[in-house]
Amino acid sequence: MASHGVRGRSGGRPTLEEVAARAGVGRGTVSRVINGSPRVSDATRAAVEAAVAELGYVPNTAARALAANRTDAIALVVPEPETRFFAEPYFSDMLKGVGSELSETEMQLLLIFAGSDRERERLAQYLAAHRVDGVLLVSVHADDPLPDLLTQLEIPAVISGPRSAAEPLASVDSDNYGGARSAVEHLLSRGRGHIAHITGHLAVYGAQRRVDGYRDALREAGHEVDEGLIEPGDFTEEGGRRAMAELLRRRPDVDAVFAASDVTAAGASQILRETGRRIPDDVALVGYDDSAIARHMEPPLTSVRQPIEEMGRAMIDLLLTEIADRRPAASRGLERHQVVLATELVERRSS
């Protein structure tokens, strides 16, 4: 921490000009040193750095933002009320990844909640005022207007979980397709022959990809896909209960279930238990997310884990690139930026 001769003659903070005067150079040169330009001689740079240290100079961000038309800040926008944000470890992990990657830079991270209409209104104003250089969007619903607003405002943005195969925004996602495949392949290897799938909310692209993975895994193992074994859910516990009950009614011989989320799996397990089925003896169960609930279920739930912290890091990387390019991916045409990270099957006693 610079602790030298703070507070210049005027009592205010020292300016670039004052540093320049002290170092006996021009304003431009100090600016170059501050911004790490290579076009400065070593001697001059040393002199400027000394002056900076002596005066305790800290650049004025507002002036810089005004002159350079950038803010050195990015926003992590959470389109959920605070409550959910704190409840789900997803966000905490994401934030950890984002924070660690960002600590390498001078960028400032803002956390913005946009759960209520009022908050969304404020956010719109905020974005319109271009108070951030870029936006990280997590947990966006398919019909959310936010992504389009960002495109329209030409603000670089990265979305976690693309809304479709043709997502115009840069995106980071885990391999939903591969994750689903690994879950099904695992169940097949355990000798299960009637594997059902309780899907996620199918308006969510990732949920569709999990269905694709489920289908392909079965097909490639030489099984025919029985559409009656695919029951739509919505990622919720209640949806899991409903879907499981329906599955048992339609296909009583089901001996394995791959659920699109751990919460869904929890709902399914309740129904299985209520109908006298043992897990995994009668019906094996695999979830998705590897959340806390998976570890605490009885029996502990086999689940597909997503590398959330790493996803956060990847989002920052993408976003910083976008910002450096100064144009959103949307306007770059084909050259879309998408990152897909591998998942990992965490085996526990439910399968």
Next chain:
Amino acid sequence: MASHGVRGRSGGRPTLEEVAARAGVGRGTVSRVINGSPRVSDATRAAVEAAVAELGYVPNTAARALAANRTDAIALVVPEPETRFFAEPYFSDMLKGVGSELSETEMQLLLIFAGSDRERERLAQYLAAHRVDGVLLVSVHADDPLPDLLTQLEIPAVISGPRSAAEPLASVDSDNYGGARSAVEHLLSRGRGHIAHITGHLAVYGAQRRVDGYRDALREAGHEVDEGLIEPGDFTEEGGRRAMAELLRRRPDVDAVFAASDVTAAGASQILRETGRRIPDDVALVGYDDSAIARHMEPPLTSVRQPIEEMGRAMIDLLLTEIADRRPAASRGLERHQVVLATELVERRSS
């Protein structure tokens, strides 16, 4: 949301100047309208507002910050790693209060974690650059250099939980003294005669106040304070176990324990159970914080609740006043701003 003729002729965002031209007035007048000055005639104001709407004008924050020397942003600084932040409902509640109070204003809230040394270093830079108009400091340790840094930089700040009776910063706190009294009085009313107190970390001022409350409640009820019944803890579960074991060794006839936190109470209850004592039959137990753990203990824990959300609101109120006054409380001498909010005893089955 203003959705009118966005994007002026130049393709960039419209400026004050352009709004002024369009409304047929001067720059100053537009500025006055934007900032709600009363010194504008109704007709002019209407004309300007129309121009603003037509152009979709949004003020440039950087320019405003530069010219007016303010940022319209305040920081909530959490001197803890993210993990603890998410783990404890304290922060979530605090954030809710802060957010709701702030939504009345144009102020932007930044959440800054300063858990690691590296993060603290960044924070120091951040504050030195005066990138916020004020700071909210929660959960500060007595020896933390942050408050002094803020005073030195002359940045308005409000601290939750003063560090001493002579805290120079504006502060908001719950009534630790009264809360402790209510706990002890409650135990007395239940006919307990040997009430012990496991303290919090005594470097924390609030913990000292709780001891004071404990002492005075006993004294005023005509009991002599047995110093042997006061055992120092540190707010942790392990501390609670250690202290409880020590108390039982020293004063085996203890029939009630007032613990300085719910977590401490949880630790104490383990020891009580292990030594064959029933709660509340043999030993009554009262905690502090009314956190989730209190509701989930067996038996559910009687606990002193602090109005955390309200504290958040009060902190914002104080801070906005400080900012309006443009001087930190420290330099205003005697006229210190301290708010103390009442606690509430939540009775459950442990007492």
Next chain:
DNA sequence: ATCACTTGTGGGAGCGCTCCCACACTACCT
């Protein structure tokens, strides 16, 4: 009619930077 305010308004100056053009100087070719 004069003076003294008050009210509303325009616009200059300046906030502290970045960007970029101009220029001095050096180095190395022809």
Next chain:
DNA sequence: AGGTAGTGTGGGAGCGCTCCCACAAGTGAT
């Protein structure tokens, strides 16, 4: 010697506001 790069540097212009002074016009007392 003249040309042609490159390298380092100074400083003007300008980013979009706010602040404040100047001033016109109106109001009411003397």
